Amino acid sequence: MTPARGDHDARRSExxxxxxxxxxxxxxxxxxxxxxxxxxxxxxxxxTHYFPNKRALLAYALDLLDRHTVDRPRPAAERTSPADxxxxxxxxxxxxxxxxxxxxxxxxxxxxxxxxxxxxxPELAADHAARYRRARERLTELVAQARExxxxxxEASVAEVAAGAQSFVLGLVVQALFAPAEFPPERQVxxxxxxxxxx
Amino acid sequence: MTPARGDHDARRSExxxxxxxxxxxxxxxxxxxxxxxxxxxxxxxxxTHYFPNKRALLAYALDLLDRHTVDRPRPAAERTSPADxxxxxxxxxxxxxxxxxxxxxxxxxxxxxxxxxxxxxPELAADHAARYRRARERLTELVAQARExxxxxxEASVAEVAAGAQSFVLGLVVQALFAPAEFPPERQVxxxxxxxxxx
Numbered sequence: 595m596t597p598a599r600g601d602h603d604a605r606r607s608e609x610x611x612x613x614x615x616x617x618x619x620x621x622x623x624x625x626x627x628x629x630x631x632x633x634x635x636x637x638x639x640x641x642t643h644y645f646p647n648k649r650a651l652l653a654y655a656l657d658l659l660d661r662h663t664v665d666r667p668r669p670a671a672e673r674t675s676p677a678d679x680x681x682x683x684x685x686x687x688x689x690x691x692x693x694x695x696x697x698x699x700x701x702x703x704x705x706x707x708x709x710x711x712x713x714x715x716p717e718l719a720a721d722h723a724a725r726y727r728r729a730r731e732r733l734t735e736l737v738a739q740a741r742e743x744x745x746x747x748x749e750a751s752v753a754e755v756a757a758g759a760q761s762f763v764l765g766l767v768v769q770a771l772f773a774p775a776e777f778p779p780e781r782q783v784x785x786x787x788x789x790x791x792x793x
Numbered sequence: 794m795t796p797a798r799g800d801h802d803a804r805r806s807e808x809x810x811x812x813x814x815x816x817x818x819x820x821x822x823x824x825x826x827x828x829x830x831x832x833x834x835x836x837x838x839x840x841t842h843y844f845p846n847k848r849a850l851l852a853y854a855l856d857l858l859d860r861h862t863v864d865r866p867r868p869a870a871e872r873t874s875p876a877d878x879x880x881x882x883x884x885x886x887x888x889x890x891x892x893x894x895x896x897x898x899x900x901x902x903x904x905x906x907x908x909x910x911x912x913x914x915p916e917l918a919a920d921h922a923a924r925y926r927r928a929r930e931r932l933t934e935l936v937a938q939a940r941e942x943x944x945x946x947x948e949a950s951v952a953e954v955a956a957g958a959q960s961f962v963l964g965l966v967v968q969a970l971f972a973p974a975e976f977p978p979e980r981q982v983x984x985x986x987x988x989x990x991x992x
Contacts, residue, residue, distance in 0.1 A: 621909045623822045707909035710820045713902055713970060723971040750987055757968065757976075758961070758984050765964030769956065771912060772922040777956075785957055788949055792991030 608634060609644055613655050614662070618700055621707040625655055652711050653718060659704055660725055666690075666701060680740030681790070684759070687736055688786055691763050693770050694779040702767050730756050748793050755793055762789050807833060808843055812854050813861070817899055820906035824854055851910050852917060858903055859924055865889075865900060879939030880989070883958070886935060887985055890962050892969050893978040901966050929955050947992050954992060961988050 612633035616625050627645060631638045645651040670686035693699040712722040733756035740746035748755065766785060770777035811832035815824050826844060830837045844850040869885035892898040911921040932955035939945035947954065965984060969976035976984075 621913045623909050623913060703912055707912060709967065710822050710906035710909045713906060714820045714822060719971060726968060726971055754984065754987065758988060761964035761968055762961045763964065764967050765960035765962060768908065768963050769925060769960055772918060772925055788953065789957060
């Protein structure tokens, strides 16, 4: 790697960190080239080298959010072993989506905030839709596994169970973000367990 | 009512319509004093008479959204009579939240878009949380009614069932907005019915 390449990567990483801080502090509604430039102590002109316009910044932020999500800690899944069975792994995967920790709250806050921005643009909306589709596909595999192991019964197709579970968890995220005192972690877990019992 | 008062009310109503058009076209992220002024063919200066700052505009828009929601058509509830029983009324109430019609898509698009803006400010978040709490209370009454009529069984408290149902529906709204082709109205209704069957 040439030094120039290294500099470039370091700069990219600084830009990513600045975009992330703006998202965490002000949400997608506060994400502007000017706000990111201020975080970097840089000029808006320098930023246009990375992001020619607001839309490019938005697309970058949505992708950054996705990468943060892929790399996030998954404490419940880490505590679960294949020996616990398919339903336990499904439950752990759903638990790791919920805002049960300060980091979970912060990450979900940014996800929920991304929906307004993503829905304003057909291409960004399609990218976000693909992210949710992939998540549903992962859930579908877990549901199928739980069914095979006899850990989960029911007549609905595995894809329908996965789509239902994703709906339940996404909506619970929204409610818990708005009313953390009414939806403390224990209650979120109870609600999820009751949902899984109903499947 | 004096003419001056009538003028004032007419102007308020024009401002409300302009705010609504901006929300529908560009979401909360595109809601600025300048955008609303342009819709009204007015100066930003005139707008500051109504909204001294961005936050005041945001609070007004969230309240306007709430009023639109209260006044929205409820076709499923209108087709349901008390004789159909408590569970049918609960189902109709939940159906009327889903994006099953173009108007339902537009209204939900604005609701989902409001979350980023509402979560950036503790007071706006508290107002939004109170709106969801009221909706949960209405659902709780319907669940209690269905239980009394023996239309719905289960061991969970009525408040837990209502919170679960609200979660499920909110998350289904989000998924259907992003992937309308994968979540056509019929599939949304099927998913809701399966959820209700699991209660």
